[in-house]
Amino acid sequence: MPPSLKAQTSTMSNPTRAISHTVGLPAWACSLTFRFMVAIVGGVLTILLAGFFWEARQQEQAALAQVRQSSKVMVEQILAVRAFMAANQDRINRDAHGNYEFKHMNPAAVIQGASEIFNARTTYTIKQTRLSPRLSANAPDAWEREQLLAFAANPGLQESYGVEERAGQRYFRYMVPLVAKEDCLPCHGEPAGTLDVSGHLREGYHLGDLAGALSITVPMASFDTYATVNLRYRLLLAIFLGGATALAIYFLMQRLVAAPLGQLAMVASRWGEGAWEAVPALPRAYGEVQHLATTFRDMAARLQELYQGLEEKVVERTAELLAANRQLEEQKRELQEAGEFKSRILANMSHELRTPLTSILALAELLEQGVAGPLTREQQEYIQDIQKSGKTLLAIINDILEMSRLQAGKMELNWEEFSIADIIAEAGRIMRPAMQEKQLSYSVNLAPDLPPAVGDVAKVKQVLLNLLSNAVKFTPPGGSVTVEAGPVPVPEAAGSPEDDLAPGNVILAVAVIDSGPGIPPHQRQVIFEPFRQLDNSARRRYPGTGLGLSVARGLVEMHGGSITVDEAPGGGSVFTFTIPARADLPGQSGSDVFKGEEGAG
Numbered sequence: 001m002p003p004s005l006k007a008q009t010s011t012m013s014n015p016t017r018a019i020s021h022t023v024g025l026p027a028w029a030c031s032l033t034f035r036f037m038v039a040i041v042g043g044v045l046t047i048l049l050a051g052f053f054w055e056a057r058q059q060e061q062a063a064l065a066q067v068r069q070s071s072k073v074m075v076e077q078i079l080a081v082r083a084f085m086a087a088n089q090d091r092i093n094r095d096a097h098g099n100y101e102f103k104h105m106n107p108a109a110v111i112q113g114a115s116e117i118f119n120a121r122t123t124y125t126i127k128q129t130r131l132s133p134r135l136s137a138n139a140p141d142a143w144e145r146e147q148l149l150a151f152a153a154n155p156g157l158q159e160s161y162g163v164e165e166r167a168g169q170r171y172f173r174y175m176v177p178l179v180a181k182e183d184c185l186p187c188h189g190e191p192a193g194t195l196d197v198s199g200h201l202r203e204g205y206h207l208g209d210l211a212g213a214l215s216i217t218v219p220m221a222s223f224d225t226y227a228t229v230n231l232r233y234r235l236l237l238a239i240f241l242g243g244a245t246a247l248a249i250y251f252l253m254q255r256l257v258a259a260p261l262g263q264l265a266m267v268a269s270r271w272g273e274g275a276w277e278a279v280p281a282l283p284r285a286y287g288e289v290q291h292l293a294t295t296f297r298d299m300a301a302r303l304q305e306l307y308q309g310l311e312e313k314v315v316e317r318t319a320e321l322l323a324a325n326r327q328l329e330e331q332k333r334e335l336q337e338a339g340e341f342k343s344r345i346l347a348n349m350s351h352e353l354r355t356p357l358t359s360i361l362a363l364a365e366l367l368e369q370g371v372a373g374p375l376t377r378e379q380q381e382y383i384q385d386i387q388k389s390g391k392t393l394l395a396i397i398n399d400i401l402e403m404s405r406l407q408a409g410k411m412e413l414n415w416e417e418f419s420i421a422d423i424i425a426e427a428g429r430i431m432r433p434a435m436q437e438k439q440l441s442y443s444v445n446l447a448p449d450l451p452p453a454v455g456d457v458a459k460v461k462q463v464l465l466n467l468l469s470n471a472v473k474f475t476p477p478g479g480s481v482t483v484e485a486g487p488v489p490v491p492e493a494a495g496s497p498e499d500d501l502a503p504g505n506v507i508l509a510v511a512v513i514d515s516g517p518g519i520p521p522h523q524r525q526v527i528f529e530p531f532r533q534l535d536n537s538a539r540r541r542y543p544g545t546g547l548g549l550s551v552a553r554g555l556v557e558m559h560g561g562s563i564t565v566d567e568a569p570g571g572g573s574v575f576t577f578t579i580p581a582r583a584d585l586p587g588q589s590g591s592d593v594f595k596g597e598e599g600a601g
Helices: 003-013 015-023 032-087 107-121 142-153 182-188 221-272 287-368 377-408 420-437 457-474 548-558
Strands: 125-129 160-166 169-179 210-219 416-418 441-446 453-455 480-489 506-514 563-567 573-580
Touching: 032 107, 032 160, 032 169, 032 182, 032 210, 032 221, 107 125, 125 142, 142 160, 142 169, 142 210, 169 221, 221 287, 287 377, 416 420, 416 457, 420 441, 420 457, 420 480, 420 506, 453 457, 453 573, 457 480, 457 506, 457 548, 457 573, 548 563, 548 573
Parallel strands: 441 480
Antiparallel strands: 125 210, 160 169, 169 210, 416 453, 480 506, 506 573, 563 573
């Protein structure tokens, strides 16, 4: 067996050891039995605890409802006594002869006395209270004052209750409002401030006014004690059930799963050492584990077959790969020869065409100068047409020649430092006649301090002339053409520390902006391909071969730069190319170079 296959099988044969080594945990914590036991016990405990807390909450709500009902019954009993005493005040305060004598047994006094006796005998508290009590013992506490204000603000509120904690003990508070009735007005009604029969000042209440409230306080210590004991019993039950479940799961998993899987792991380890004998019978394997053992046997047989034929297949695939590589090398060589042949054909054809074409242009210029005698106006126009067409054809031939050199990789650059401002000025002078013919406005915007450029002067000038020629061609009469130049920092992702374009250096960016029709976004990459134009139809509006931009891109990329096209603000196109610059050399301002170069139209 190959060493790599042995190592892989050996690792897989002891998954417990591999997992323990990976996560840094002991083997028992990574075992299937432990994880399965933790999951089941955790689920059981979660359900038990959730059920316990839900039941505890339900018991508390039921207890609060019971305490509330008991408090409500107590209040009704007290109100019944008050009503009885109020209805029998005349009988209480008159003797057998009908003489009136106030006995101080009015409803408030009776309930006050009964409450004091009740409060002394029980842990419950009954209290008559209001915001301005006649007796200081009936003054409201903070909770009672809050409820009295709520009763006053909401006359329809019939009761108020809640749980309050004081000194670590919980108390159930219950309170109902007391309103002024007909039998209350003799002592508490008009006129306010006068003495009533009991010697207290009348409050001036009217029928239905809030006269106070009846407050009941019930301690909840017994309920809390019961809840605590119940909580302890529930927790002990949950712990007992969890422990019993864990032990049962551990025993069953060890007997039915872990032990058989351990035997299978030993067999897999033997396979890793190259022993392909059959799997021994598992004495206590049932169901899925027995099926797993059978699957192991089948897998061992297939692995043995695969291993026996593996070397033959490797040799066969290696031979096929070598044959494919030889075929690719042959095709690559043929393509290179075809490309070189095409470049030689184009170069030779361009060279052979340039020689007679140059002679034609020279003879036409001599004829225009009158060397062969005076020319008529019509003959002069013919001569001018010959010169114009010849120059156009010569430019096409030059583009084809440049493209063939670029594709053949035979073009070389003469690196030197130069002023980009001078190149822009020279290109502007060359293109001035064409701009004046279409009445185009021409302007130049240069950065205050331009660093010297580094590259091939002739090639950079050719790039700029191609872009200017393109801008003049597509800009309608009366439009504008602008050239801008300035240094920009090299992006962090560009270049290398050994290059001129390393991060931290600067590059020169030159932009040619026109007010032409613009270029659709989906064609901004296509136009840089050879012989591609926006309009490839036979009746296209603008002449040309579509090589100018392709040649410009090739020359710029030879300098390590890039060329892009975007939409100009307000319409038109912006062609921008970059070339290396020397940031540590003194710059040259273009203000003097381009003095008088603007406004070509």
